Structure formats: structure tokens, C-alpha cells
Amino acid sequence: MKEHIYTIPVIDAFNDKGECPFCNMYKKLEEESVDYILGPAYMTDTIRLETDKTGFCKHHIKQMYKNQNRLGVALMLHTHLKKINSDLETESQSFTAQKAKRAFFKKNAETNNNISSYLNNITNSCYVCNRITETFERYIDTFFYMWENKPEIKDYIKNSKGFCLEHFSLLLEKGEKELSKSNYTEFCGIILPLEKENLKRLEDEIEWFINKFDYKYKDEPWKTSKDALPRAIEKIISTIIEEEENV
Ligand SMILES: [Zn+2]
Numbered sequence: 001m002k003e004h005i006y007t008i009p010v011i012d013a014f015n016d017k018g019e020c021p022f023c024n025m026y027k028k029l030e031e032e033s034v035d036y037i038l039g040p041a042y043m044t045d046t047i048r049l050e051t052d053k054t055g056f057c058k059h060h061i062k063q064m065y066k067n068q069n070r071l072g073v074a075l076m077l078h079t080h081l082k083k084i085n086s087d088l089e090t091e092s093q094s095f096t097a098q099k100a101k102r103a104f105f106k107k108n109a110e111t112n113n114n115i116s117s118y119l120n121n122i123t124n125s126c127y128v129c130n131r132i133t134e135t136f137e138r139y140i141d142t143f144f145y146m147w148e149n150k151p152e153i154k155d156y157i158k159n160s161k162g163f164c165l166e167h168f169s170l171l172l173e174k175g176e177k178e179l180s181k182s183n184y185t186e187f188c189g190i191i192l193p194l195e196k197e198n199l200k201r202l203e204d205e206i207e208w209f210i211n212k213f214d215y216k217y218k219d220e221p222w223k224t225s226k227d228a229l230p231r232a233i234e235k236i237i238s239t240i241i242e243e244e245e246n247v
């Protein structure tokens, strides 16, 4: 099984601590992918053909825009727009033809309009998302490979703070497919109590965070609640928010 070459990034993500090791993996992959696309990659013909076709999602286009390489973003968007304009020309011709046909037959015939289908496809695809997903799936496979072949992963899991909701759900689903019946039972027996315990911990941390806004608790210590809000956000929506310096 070749998945073991990914064991290092999986272990690194558990060592990075935080509310979800899989969010750590995702964030690292995202940073690497944005750097990659704004590095020499966008000058490569095969990659440009791909980015011209898929484009980028809202989130990643913003990340790329914030990067220093504005010329790189402009070059990519230029050929992406060129492709859209050329495709739209073709799509609009068949749209007009379909429209004429519809008007001839039935007033409210149910057909998908091809321009919207084409545009929905483009607005829902992203080169960076695709690149992340491909490697992220390998990480998930590696994680389950480790569960069955490298028992030390169990200690990493037990010492973690559980997972965000999305990745916890993904582990339950994927685990059922990837693990043997007895391994899956053991797996659930560890991650389910761990997740419940950590969600309860966060609930308490947020409660203390709220209490700190009450003058009665003004002089009490923050305990572990100072950065509880970004951590709770990560747990719930799988997005790592950089810790604020001053609360
Ligand atoms: Zn996560």
C-alpha cells in the first residue's frame, strides 16, 4: 500500500494540536496549493488549460488576490475569461436555437437552459479546491491505513482534542467503508466519547468566555477561554481563524 508515504503529514497535523488535525491538514494543503498556483505553476500550459476550464471558488480567488503576485492572478484570469467568452458564444447560439424550438412547441416546457448549466458548472468548480481534495483523500486513506497498521496513531488520537464536526462525520462515514467490522467498532468506541467530551469542553469554555463579559467575573482568570471563540468556530465550521493577540 503506497499510502504510507503520507504518514508524515498526518502525524504532523496531530502534533500541531488545535481543535481538529484534519483542519490542520486541510489548511496546510490550502496554503501549499495557493503558493503553488501563484508560483511557476500558472506559467505551465497544462495547468493553465485546467484553470481556464475550472476557474476558482470565491474563497480561493480572495486568497490569491491577497497574495503579492497580482500579475500571476491577472494572467490566469485573462485566459480564463477568454475561455468563458468563447464558450459563451457557442452556448448562446444553442440557447437561441433551443428557445425558438420551445416557443414553437410548448409554452412552459421543462428544459434546463444550457447557459445557466454551463455557468453553474464554472462557478462551482475551483482548481485549488480540486487539488486540495485529491491529496486530502489520500490523507484520509493513510489515516485508516495507520489505524490498522501503526498502533501509535491511537495515542495521537486519544491525546487530541477530537475533530471538527465535518471531519468527525467524515471519519465515521469513511471508517465504516475502510475498516473491518471489529476495527470500526473499536474506532467508534474511541472517537465518539472523545468527540462528545471535547464538544462539552468547548461549550464550557464558551460559557466562561461569556461570563468574562459580566462585571462579576471581571477579575477572574480567563482560564482556557481567551481564544475559545475562534476554536469554537473551527469546531463548528471547519475553518481555522488565526488567534487574536488581545481579547
Ligand atoms: Zn476539521
Ligand SMILES: [Zn+2]
Pocket: 056, 057, 058, 059, 060, 126, 127, 128, 129, 130
Ligand atoms: Zn476553491
